[in-house]
Amino acid sequence: MTPTSTLTTAIDTTAVFDRKDSNPEFPHEQVIFCEDSATGLRAIIGIHSTVLGPALGGTRFYPYADHGSALTDVLRLSRGMTYKAAVAGVALGGGKAVIIGDPAQAKTNDLLRAYGRFIETLSGHYISAGDIGTSSDDLDIIGQTTDHVVGRSATAGGSGNSGPMTALGVFQAMRAAATSVWGEPNLSGRTVGVEGLGKVGSELVSLLHANGARVVVTDVNSHAVERIIAKYPDVTAVKNIASCEIDVYAPCALGGTLTASSAGQIKARVVCGAANNQLWTPDVDQILHSRGVVWVPDYVANAGGLIQVANERVSSTPESVRSQVESIYDTVQALLDQTSAESITPGQAADLIAEQRIRAGRIS
Structure with missing residues (x-):
């Protein structure tokens, strides 16, 4: 398994626009940096495209080596979600989010609720699901502060583990x-x-x-x-x-x-x-x-x-x-x-x- 941070070695991780790993015809619509001092939350939400529908994609909780690695990951993953949704034929666009940190140590209910509040500010343009480091139980907690989350447990009205x-x-x-x-x-x-x-x-x-x-x-x-x-x-x-x-x-x-x-x-x-x-x-x-x-x-x-x-x-x-x-x-x-x-x-x-x-x- 290759650490995600090593994916950034071939590109300029300090760049935001005109990156070598981007397609100028299909640029990202929005990239949102979220920070909450009370809980220690540091997250990045990437909305690549909402052309075919709201941007849906999982939230990855991972201990990135640096913020450039986290940004590269969210940009690549959100773009991939756009293509995935398009080929699958679902009425959705592509988005993805990352929370920076070791979930075994940094993940708390308060942090997840704070993250949910950031999602809520996007008015449904981004819908979160689960990914590496997040579970249906976590999505239930995120769902306490936003309606824009899927993949919750069956008891919370979701479809559970995907x-x-x-x-x-x-x-x-x-x-x-x-x-x-x-x-x-x-x-x-x-x-x-x-x-x-x-x-x-x-x-x-x-x-x-x-x-x-x-x-x-x-x-x-x-x-x-x-x-x-x-x-x-x-x-x-x-x-x-x-x-x-x-x-x-x-x-x-x-x-x-x-x-x-x-x-x-x-x-x-x-x-x-x-x-x-x-x-x-x-x-x-x-x-x-x-x-x-x-x-x-x-x-x-x-x-x-x-x-x-x-x-x-x-x-x-x-x-x-x-x-x-x-x-x-x-x-x-x-x-x-x-x-x-x-x-x-x-x-x-x-x-x-x-x-x-x-x-x-x-x-x-």
Whole structure:
């Protein structure tokens, strides 16, 4: 797992406008810095686009090495949410937020309520969900001071943990990629390496195990590995999954694990996981493609959680939500067909779909 702070080494983290990692055609609409001296809250909310609807995205609570790292993360993640929502076809824009600090030490109910009050000042332009370092219980507390939050517990009127639906979407995306590579949507007997065993990675292991895949895992948290091995004794723990002899590599931790170097050495035929911003630099997409490795763009594969919480706003049934998440299989299959037909990479195909929908939304 690559620390988020290292993602900033290739860009000027002091820049706000005209950053090298931004798209001038689709700039951020707003970036809000939030500080509350009474609780120690320091947060950044990034609203990338509200063209297709209010900006929805999770709140990440993380001990960033510096404020530049936090800003880079929120800008990249919020932009990714815009594209994710556009490809998923939900009436939402893209946003994301980060709270700076170690959640094990800094997180308090008063801090979360203070954060909720900042969200409330944005009048619904940003809607928070959960992310790394925040849970449904935390969202319940944030929801005490703002109505603009989804992913709360069922007792608080929400749909609860979005990890299972995110994992299901990744699994469906993986099946579609398997069809493209091996001719059938069957992972039985395939070796899948899952990197990161948090809310999504652990659920993905369960799905893969139930479907007969051979699973290898890794996580910087040894207790997370131990829990998986205790539950599934035939799962193998390794130090470095990307270098293993595997069929599918599933990055489910923090981003940036796919570098030009690792992309040139990876042995898997499919890369499909839940982590956001998996590519260290955009050219990694082309490197994987030229080597015949099928990469499913992260914001396409991991849209299940977004679909779940988006449906809270329209009171959909659990069966309808599951059906929409399972349709990620069809989305990925169509995307990979377009990749082949137009001789472009999966990343290029996904971006084209998203940007076409955003441009159409501007016109309407």
